[in-house]
Amino acid sequence: MPEIRVTPLGAGQDVGRSCILVSIGGKNVMLDCGMHMGFSDDRRFPDFSYITRNGRLTDFLDCVIISHFHLDHCGALPYFSEMVGYDGPIYMTQPTQAICPILLEDYRKIAVDKKGEANFFTSQMIKDCMKKVVAVHLHQTVQVDDELEIKAYYAGHVLGAAMFQIKVGSESVVYTGDYNMTPDRHLGAAWIDKCRPNLLITESTYATTIRDSKRCRERDFLKKVHETVERGGKVLIPVFALGRAQELCILLETFWERMDLKAPIYFSTGLTEKANHYYKLFIPWTNQKIRKTFVQRNMFEFKHIKAFDRAFADSPGPMVIMPGYCVQGTVGHKILSGQRKLEMEGRQVVITPTLPPPALWNPCWAAGVMQVEYMSFSAHADARASCSCGQAEPENVLLVHGEAKKMSFLKQKIEQNSVGKPRRGRACEGGFSRACADRARHLAEALSTPPRGQLLYAANGETVTLSTSPSIPVGISLGLLKREMAQGMWAGHAGWGGAAAGQVAPQTAPAPAPAPASQGYSRMPRSPGSCRHPIMKDSNFRLVSSEQALKELGLAEHQLRFTCRVHLHDTRKEQETALRVYSHLKSVLKDHCVQHLPDGSVTVESILIQAAAHSEDPSTKVLLVSWTYQDEELGSYLTSLLKKGLPQAS
Secondary structure, three states: EEEEEEEEOOOOOOOOOOEEEEEEEOEEEEEEOOOOOOOOOHHHHHOOOHHHHOOOHHHHHEEEOOOOOHHHHHEEEEEEEEHHHHHOOOEEEHHHHHHHHHHHHHHHHHHHOOOOOOOOOOHHHHHHOOOEEEOOEEOEEOOOOEEEEEEEEEEOOOOOOOEEEEEOOOOOEEOOOOOOOOOEEEEEEEOOOOOOOOOEEOOOEEEOOOHHHHHHHHHHHHHEEEEEEOOOOOOEOOOOOOOOOHHHHHHHHHHHHHHHOOOOOOOOOOOOHHHHHHHHHHHOHHHHHHHHHOOOOOOOOOEEEEEOOOOHHHOOOOEEEEEOOOOOHHHHHHOOOOOOOOEEEEEEEEEOOOOHHHHHHOHHHHHHHEEEEEEEOOOOOOOHHHHHEEEEEEOOOEEOOOOOOHHHHHHHHHHHHOOOOOOOOOOOOOOOOOOHHHHOOOOOHHOOOOOOOEEEOOOOOOEEEEEEOOOOOEEHHHHHHHHHHHOOOOOOOOOOOOOOEEEEEOOOOOOOOOOOOHHHOOOOOOHHHHOEEEEEEEEEEEEHHHHHHHHHOOOOOOOOEEEEEEEEEEOOOOHHHHHHHHHHHHOOOOOOOOOEEEEEEEEEEEEEEEEEEEEOOOOOEEEEEEHHHHHHHHHHHHHHHHOOOOOOOO
16 A cells, blocks of 8 residues: 655654655655754754665655745755755755845854854855755646656745645645745735645644734734834834745835834844845745836835944833744743843843833833833734645645644644544644634535545654555546446546546446346446456556457457356247247347347347257257346346246237
């Protein structure tokens, strides 16, 4: 039985260092190769020892696929290729290929130049790693080798992010990476066709969260920014994820123009500024609105936003808005978890849960007092949108890139809303909040419709094995298909296509029940194997008629006939007995072709009836009734009819 094996080397039940190993159809593919933002030791990279023990990496892995340029999905790539030793192809989209080395170099500078870490990749290693990259276009089917092919779909999330379909023969896996089903101000919504994969590997970052509408969140964000600026405060927006910076810059730029505000807006030079250059170039990857207005104005050329000046950092009473997901171990996660005192760069910062009125401001707070407010502007799919990725109609789903508790809650919610037992698939960890119960029910229905499966899960280093039932694509001529359907063999079988050039999945047609003898004989369609045969030629599997199969294979047809003896008491000669049989059958079988041949034999369709004298009893005649196996029903009926005897001559 064919099977698909999946082993998360990272992001199995946590967020960060995404790295999923998939074995499908004898091929091994690595999906993403990221780092964990919460660690600075060996845990920051995936555990590659799982695959290095299999020998030379390039011989073991057929390819590496990077979904997008965020470091938790590509941060370990130079380490893996240049230090662990992978020389094979690395696939990613063109925007990812352009922006990825910028983030990797920035990451290297922080880790090596500022923190003094050793055993880290160098700038040259980043360049050598990127030489192995093969750029892919959206909806382009790329042949990695003779059997393995991949295809990219638009994922939203950030510029260049893509979902990938991995296919070997009839088996396929779809990996979403990070995706967003909600269009924003510079990107469109994720989209994938109904490719019906055996397995969908999808993120579950916000598995239990349903965010407010984007319009409400933008309104609240702009209101808080405006209020703080109006009373003389400063707003610091630490956007850790590239792509969110561009999104919020467009939002603030539009608001500043509409309100005619004069307060300066600054963004950090360096990483964001370099990446913004590529955002200006890859306009086709943005949403329809930006593409339409591109000729008049490039939305990434900001009028009100300037380079950041650190002199403004010590102004009193700033409010901090954190617009994205904060991984455990980071400063942002500590603040949101309720920690009120932090030490950063040798200075202590006190966080106040609410902003005191201006009359109570104390100058000493300039040393590090700030108000913190969390607002979600993440480009990940929330619980509501996560269900929408079911449009691919997968047989099974594997959740990754999420917290274990939330995944467990999703499993419970899906099982509660399940409408039927799937025929195959395994249970897993996953999570939905109570607010998305309806969405969970819809996903449960989609996954439990036969032969759909359930949700899967695996912790880092654990392997999930999924047995698959391969479907074999079969070609069939339109003429043969029409003939078979006219005989009623495939009526009502949705698995058979109706186009001559289409591909159909083989189905087994049930044999129709014969008519009772008391009701006479009704014509029966031939058995499925009697007139169509599978032929493999030039790697194509086709169903053809018996005549066509014999012709193409250069074979002569052999017929298998069955003969039954029927004894009749009749003193007449054999020719007269045959004539009486002909007259009797002619009167009974009005819908069949009954013939009396010159040699005295009688035929009904392919059935041959001959009369012969009994060797011992001259008053008894022997009727020899023979038929092919295709007409077994009719032959049996005629035998039973003749055993009852012939009507007396008048």
